[in-house]
Amino acid sequence: MGLISIVFMVLLIVGAPVAIAIGMAGFTFFLTSPIMPLSIGVQKIATVSQSFPLLAVPFFVLAGHLMNASDITDRLFKFSRIAVSWMTGGLAQVSIILSTLMGGVSGSAVADAAMQSRVVGPQMLQAGYARGYTAAVIALSSLITATIPPSIGLILYGYVGQVSIGRLFMAGIVPGLLMMIFLMVAAWLVAKRRGYGTVARERPEAGALGRAAWDAKWALLFPVLLIVSIRGGLFTPSEVGAFAVVYALLVGMLGHRVLSVERIKRAFGHALSDIGMIMLIILMSGMLGFAIIFLRVPQDVADLLLGGLSNPHVIVAVILIGLFVAGLFVESTILVLLLTPILVPVVKSVGVDPVHFGILMMTIVTLGGMTPPVGVAMFTVCSLLDTPIEDYVRDSLPFFAAILALILVLLTFPVITLFLPNLMFG
Amino acid sequence: AQDYTLSVNTALAESDPLYKGLEAFRENVAEATEGRVAIVLYPNSQLGPDEDVLEQARAGAPVAVVVDGGRLAVFQNEFGVLGAPFLAAGYDGIRKVVTSDKFEGWVDALADNAGLQVLSFNWWQGERHLLTNVPVSVPADLAGIRMRTPGAPVWTGTINAMGATPTPMPWGEVYSALSSNVIDGAEAQFPAIVGANLHEVISHVTKTGHINLITGLVTSAGWFESLPEDLRTALRDEALEAGDIASYGTRDSLEAIEAQLQEAGVTVSEVDTTPFREATAAVYDELGYGALRDELRAMAAE
Amino acid sequence: MAQFYRQAEFAVGALILATITGLVFLAAVMRFFGHPLIWSVDLAQLLFIWLCFIGATRALREKSHLGVDLAVRLLPFAWRRWVETALALLTIAFLAVLARQGLKLTLLNIERQFGDSGLSYAWVTIAVPVGCVLLGAGIIVNLVQSWKSADQLVFTRQSGNGAVSEL
Ligand code: NA
Ligand code: NA
Numbered sequence: 017m018g019l020i021s022i023v024f025m026v027l028l029i030v031g032a033p034v035a036i037a038i039g040m041a042g043f044t045f046f047l048t049s050p051i052m053p054l055s056i057g058v059q060k061i062a063t064v065s066q067s068f069p070l071l072a073v074p075f076f077v078l079a080g081h082l083m084n085a086s087d088i089t090d091r092l093f094k095f096s097r098i099a100v101s102w103m104t105g106g107l108a109q110v111s112i113i114l115s116t117l118m119g120g121v122s123g124s125a126v127a128d129a130a131m132q133s134r135v136v137g138p139q140m141l142q143a144g145y146a147r148g149y150t151a152a153v154i155a156l157s158s159l160i161t162a163t164i165p166p167s168i169g170l171i172l173y174g175y176v177g178q179v180s181i182g183r184l185f186m187a188g189i190v191p192g193l194l195m196m197i198f199l200m201v202a203a204w205l206v207a208k209r210r211g212y213g214t215v216a217r218e219r220p221e222a223g224a225l226g227r228a229a230w231d232a233k234w235a236l237l238f239p240v241l242l243i244v245s246i247r248g249g250l251f252t253p254s255e256v257g258a259f260a261v262v263y264a265l266l267v268g269m270l271g272h273r274v275l276s277v278e279r280i281k282r283a284f285g286h287a288l289s290d291i292g293m294i295m296l297i298i299l300m301s302g303m304l305g306f307a308i309i310f311l312r313v314p315q316d317v318a319d320l321l322l323g324g325l326s327n328p329h330v331i332v333a334v335i336l337i338g339l340f341v342a343g344l345f346v347e348s349t350i351l352v353l354l355l356t357p358i359l360v361p362v363v364k365s366v367g368v369d370p371v372h373f374g375i376l377m378m379t380i381v382t383l384g385g386m387t388p389p390v391g392v393a394m395f396t397v398c399s400l401l402d403t404p405i406e407d408y409v410r411d412s413l414p415f416f417a418a419i420l421a422l423i424l425v426l427l428t429f430p431v432i433t434l435f436l437p438n439l440m441f442g
Numbered sequence: 443a444q445d446y447t448l449s450v451n452t453a454l455a456e457s458d459p460l461y462k463g464l465e466a467f468r469e470n471v472a473e474a475t476e477g478r479v480a481i482v483l484y485p486n487s488q489l490g491p492d493e494d495v496l497e498q499a500r501a502g503a504p505v506a507v508v509v510d511g512g513r514l515a516v517f518q519n520e521f522g523v524l525g526a527p528f529l530a531a532g533y534d535g536i537r538k539v540v541t542s543d544k545f546e547g548w549v550d551a552l553a554d555n556a557g558l559q560v561l562s563f564n565w566w567q568g569e570r571h572l573l574t575n576v577p578v579s580v581p582a583d584l585a586g587i588r589m590r591t592p593g594a595p596v597w598t599g600t601i602n603a604m605g606a607t608p609t610p611m612p613w614g615e616v617y618s619a620l621s622s623n624v625i626d627g628a629e630a631q632f633p634a635i636v637g638a639n640l641h642e643v644i645s646h647v648t649k650t651g652h653i654n655l656i657t658g659l660v661t662s663a664g665w666f667e668s669l670p671e672d673l674r675t676a677l678r679d680e681a682l683e684a685g686d687i688a689s690y691g692t693r694d695s696l697e698a699i700e701a702q703l704q705e706a707g708v709t710v711s712e713v714d715t716t717p718f719r720e721a722t723a724a725v726y727d728e729l730g731y732g733a734l735r736d737e738l739r740a741m742a743a744e
Numbered sequence: 745m746a747q748f749y750r751q752a753e754f755a756v757g758a759l760i761l762a763t764i765t766g767l768v769f770l771a772a773v774m775r776f777f778g779h780p781l782i783w784s785v786d787l788a789q790l791l792f793i794w795l796c797f798i799g800a801t802r803a804l805r806e807k808s809h810l811g812v813d814l815a816v817r818l819l820p821f822a823w824r825r826w827v828e829t830a831l832a833l834l835t836i837a838f839l840a841v842l843a844r845q846g847l848k849l850t851l852l853n854i855e856r857q858f859g860d861s862g863l864s865y866a867w868v869t870i871a872v873p874v875g876c877v878l879l880g881a882g883i884i885v886n887l888v889q890s891w892k893s894a895d896q897l898v899f900t901r902q903s904g905n906g907a908v909s910e911l
Binding site: 027028029030031032033034035036037039040043054055056057058059061062065066068070071074075078249250251252255258259261262281284285287288289290291292293295296297299395398399 | 754757758761762764765766768769771772773776785788789792793795796797798799800801802803804806808809810811815816817824827828831834835838841842845846848849852868869871872873899900
């Protein structure tokens with residue numbers, strides 16, 4: 017594992033594309049393994065593409081481009097400008113609320129971040145928000161999707177860790193809403209200091225708001241339709257992105273009558289490049305993920321951490337810190353699959369409710385996708401918005417602080433998480 | 443010190459009763475070979491989907507995987523019949539089939555033709571039952587029910603013949619699909635029902651036992667051939683014995699799981715399986731297993 | 745020639761993307777009305793990996809693959825071009841090994857079925873070697889263009905705005 021890490025870091029430092037650095041580092045395992053044939057490296061790349069939930073990535077990327085081309089975004093933006101521009105950092109607030117609404121739809125932080133980079137990002141830049149701040153708001157607010165149901169990560173956690181998924185879903189609602197509030201406060205504080213979204217300080221008059229709402233009706237209906245179509249049993253959360261594409265096409269052609277063949281072709285072109293860029297990283301990480309499991313790295317880490325500790329609070333704290341560190345480097349789905357079966361028995365034995373732990377764990381490992389050195393959500397947002405990573409990192413610090421504060425609150429008061437599931441299931 | 447390491451992958455979680463058998467296999471192999479062969483277990487499909495691990499084995503890697511006959515049918519067609527409806531009742535019935543001389547002939551053919559070595563095929567996961575939100579007593583009750591099943595022809599054929607509409611979908615999606623009525627039902631064995639928490643989203647389990655889920659431990663024939671004779675014998679003997687431990691463990695857990703389901707408010711009902719059995723009889727002929735059906739059923743019923 | 749290739753790549757990529765979306769949408773709608781399509785989502789899943797590699801090649805030409813060039817961006821252009829050239833050659837070697845191994849794996853496992861559709865899984869596996877060849881060819885084109893020009897790199901778009909160059 018030492019050699020693999022060195023290969024990865026060296027390639028990254030000399031400026032190799034992230035996908036190539038991850039791919040070569042993972043391939044090092046197969047080159048040096050006395051028993052695992054080289055060809056299995058290829059198998060692990062291919063296998064990643066066979067994950068059904070991952071199909072949501074191309075759908076939402078394409079839907080985002082089509083919504084731009086269909087004027088859906090513009091009209092939504094005009095409406096939200098009238099509705100919330102009186103608030104400090106109004107567009108950032110829109111992004112955060114939209115993520116909360118979409119959390120129940122896209123189920124994946126990366127897909128949400130990709131879509132909002134297309135839908136909200138350009139509008140924020142146009143309105144004078146700094147690139148780093150824009151990228152940070154969009155990336156960090158996509159974390160809300162990790163806890164609001166139906167989150168694919170929570171389904172995975174419940175399945176692997178034998179924890180009630182119904183309870184996990186109920187448990188995620190209040191932390192998700194709290195995260196929205198915490199992030200809105202952080203966005204407000206920074207925006208106030210920097211003077212973002214403070215131009216039109218007057219509250220909107222009802223007539224203008226109504227007209228803007230009517231103009232944006234197809235856009236405003238969109239999240240509602242997505243949620244209704246899932247709750248009504250038409251789509252699974254993994255499929256609903258396909259509906260988003262069809263809906264954007266229909267609205268653009270029949271509703272707004274702006275979607276020409278030329279615009280559609282342009283949207284597909286942008287989507288193809290974005291999908292290729294995001295997915296090559298994810299495909300290449302298949303080899304690295306396999307190496308980590310085969311070398312039993314998680315078990316070694318667990319033995320190391322828990323060997324000398326006996327105080328339950330210390331153990332849980334160490335686990336959460338360990339998860340955060342692992343999340344810096346490893347994709348969240350892989351971590352959930354890998355560590356849930358190891359960690360759930362440990363936290364149960366020290367008296368922590370696995371439902372409570374699941375919400376904390378999902379929040380932390382998904383947060384890892386928003387941090388350097390490896391963060392798929394971060395890479396996605398920064399490249400789609402053409403943002404230097406150091407700008408992103410600097411401007412995301414207040415939002416990290418907000419998330420950290422929330423994690424401490426949730427850790428200290430389990431009742432916040434467990435109140436709803438206990439109410440529902442007794 | 444160990445001379446050989448075999449990495450064993452399974453889709454099951456560590457809490458599944460079958461996993462106890464794998465742990466016994468690990469301990470017993472270490473003992474029987476005096477530590478020369480080490481078994482490392484990878485639950486939750488950590489090394490990849492079953493087909494990936496079979497591919498690794500065919501490429502010569504020392505890996506093994508717990509798979510059902512359907513996964514092997516593409517290499518050796520006869521294995522597919524193990525998933526056919528109402529082939530044998532309970533573990534004792536199906537065990538006779540998978541320890542017979544006839545079955546051993548298929549095992550040899552699989553090793554020669556596909557480079558895959560069966561260590562033992564007596565890892566019983568239970569009988570598969572119907573999971574619905576309406577009571578079911580005859581095939582007609584299944585009309586219009588979208589029922590999740592694995593997409594293999596033998597499974598979709600069986601569910602179709604029983605009267606429901608077979609709806610393939612990844613197992614991991616089933617919980618949310620049931621809770622939002624994307625599908626109306628599923629079919630699974632007892633340990634899998636509670637393993638995926640499906641009792642939260644269905645109200646009725648009808649004990650049809652339409653498919654008797656027997657799985658086997660399969661490894662690389664190339665690697666297996668490279669072992670000294672005594673280790674080969676030890677691995678196969680211990681695999682058979684551990685399979686019994688796993689299967690009896692599964693059988694002993696069924697009652698507790700049924701109680702757990704009822705406690706969760708699920709109605710678990712017995713049913714006269716005769717009409718289901720008659721409805722699915724044609725599935726064998728459609729898949730070319732007609733000749734095997736009577737021979738294997740007679741063997742299982744002995 | 746290059747123009748024709750770009751158009752063909754776009755046409756195939758866009759067609760696959762539209763097909764995948766259509767298949768998943770159709771599968772859901774048909775299932776809702778009680779007529780599930782058994783092959784529909786399977787086929788979408790099979791096409792997905794082809795979409796990924798075609799898109800990745802397009803992104804490579806547009807130099808939009810992401811890298812962290814905090815250290816190397818301080819180098820003068822001539823040095824950077826040498827660093828990227830070395831990286832390009834290493835990457836081509838890596839892709840060549842992957843392509844060879846991918847072909848071997850495909851041939852070894854021609855029997856493996858894709859899901860339960862009756863199609864061979866080789867249609868998935870072969871996408872890796874084909875994709876590696878496409879990516880490798882794309883890198884060679886970028887490499888040649890870089891050395892012909894006075895200011896272009898192989899992976900990195902010269903945007904001048906710093907740390908995330910889009911490679
Ligand atoms: Na957002
Ligand atoms: Na990270």
